[in-house]
Amino acid sequence: MIEIKSNREIELIKEACRIVALVHKEMEKAIKPGISTGELDRLAEKIIRENGGIPAQKGYPSYEKGVPDFPSTICASINDEVIHGIPSDRVHLKDGDIISIDLVALKNGYNGDAARTFIVGKASKEAERLIEVTKKAFFEGIKFAKPGFRIGDISHAIGEFVEKNGFGVVKEFQGHGIGRGMHEDPGIPNYGKAGRGPRIEKRHDTCNRTNGNLWKA
Numbered sequence: 001m002i003e004i005k006s007n008r009e010i011e012l013i014k015e016a017c018r019i020v021a022l023v024h025k026e027m028e029k030a031i032k033p034g035i036s037t038g039e040l041d042r043l044a045e046k047i048i049r050e051n052g053g054i055p056a057q058k059g060y061p062s063y064e065k066g067v068p069d070f071p072s073t074i075c076a077s078i079n080d081e082v083i084h085g086i087p088s089d090r091v092h093l094k095d096g097d098i099i100s101i102d103l104v105a106l107k108n109g110y111n112g113d114a115a116r117t118f119i120v121g122k123a124s125k126e127a128e129r130l131i132e133v134t135k136k137a138f139f140e141g142i143k144f145a146k147p148g149f150r151i152g153d154i155s156h157a158i159g160e161f162v163e164k165n166g167f168g169v170v171k172e173f174q175g176h177g178i179g180r181g182m183h184e185d186p187g188i189p190n191y192g193k194a195g196r197g198p199r200i201e202k203r204h205d206t207c208n209r210t211n212g213n214l215w216k217a
Contacts, residue, residue, distance in 0.1 A: 002177065002185045002198060009110065013178060016112030019051045019105040023074075024116050027101050031093065031118045037076040038089035040101070045073040048105050056106035056182055075102040075115075082170055095121035098131065104182050111182050130167065137161045137190075147202040155192030162190070 005013065023044045030043055045055050055073035062069055070086075077085035077100045078093070084102075093099060102115035117131050140161040144153040162169050169190040177184035186198055 003179065005179060009179065012108050012110040013112060016053065016105050016107045016110050017114065018112070019048055019053045019107060020103060020112040020114045022051065023047045023103055023105070024101065024114065027116070028118060031099065031120055033093055033095040033121045035093055036089045037074075037078075037085070037087035037091045037093070037099075040076060041072045041074050041087035044101075044103055048073065048103075051105075051107075053105040053107040056104040056111055060182070073103060075100070077102070083173055093120045096123050096127075097121075098123055098127050109180055111178050111180070113178050113182065133162060133165045133167055141188075145200065147200050150195060150197045150199050151186050151188055152192045152196030153194050155189045155197075156194040159189075159191030 026043060026047055027040060030040060045058070048055050057070050057075065058073050060070040070084075072087045074087060075084045076087045076091075077083055078091070078097055079099075081100075083100075085100075097120040098117055099120060100115055100117040102113075104111050104113045117134065119127065119131065137158045141154045141158040144157050159169050171189070171191060174190065175188035177186055
């Protein structure tokens with residue numbers, strides 16, 4: 001179910017996202033050849049807690065029998081690791097690596113979530129281009145994240161831009177909503193058909209989470 005957020009809730013989400021942005025700024029400074037992903041993880045947790053937040057991913061349940069809960073503050077995925085890499089003091093970054101840092105901060109009951117990809121030292125031209133195309137694809141999708149468009153318009157714009165530039169998208173994972181839950185509806189794939197999915201409508205201040213709906217099928 002897709003829930004509308006009140007102005008107050010939006011501000012609380014913004015505060016959690018502010019903390020996430022602070023962590024990414026410090027990650028950019030700290031990431032260099034030789035540093036371990038375990039060190040990056042501890043730095044991220046320190047910044048989150050210093051700003052009154054909680055590292056929401058740490059201890060996140062796996063929901064699978066025999067699979068432990070997530071042990072870390074960040075996901076640190078290096079090179080061809082797609083997502084959810086676990087930080088370790090035994091894993092040290094090397095010149096030419098690219099690393100994606102994904103993290104969630106929880107504050108006052110609301111989550112902020114973002115992932116960024118960083119170059120370690122000097123990367124190949126291909127890696128630089130991959131990151132640049134990915135970044136531009138994100139902003140292509142954002143163009144359609146406004147009233148009158150549908151979720152499929154966002155997904156289509158991302159996938160079309162990526163493929164036009166000679167890359168492909170991972171179809172097994174997708175973007176998602178955020179709020180009190182770390183993962184909320186709607187799911188937003190990185191590919192799809194334009195004109196499909198829930199329609200984005202302008203939020204009215206008189207609506208609330210029980211009788212208002214930001215999205216219309």
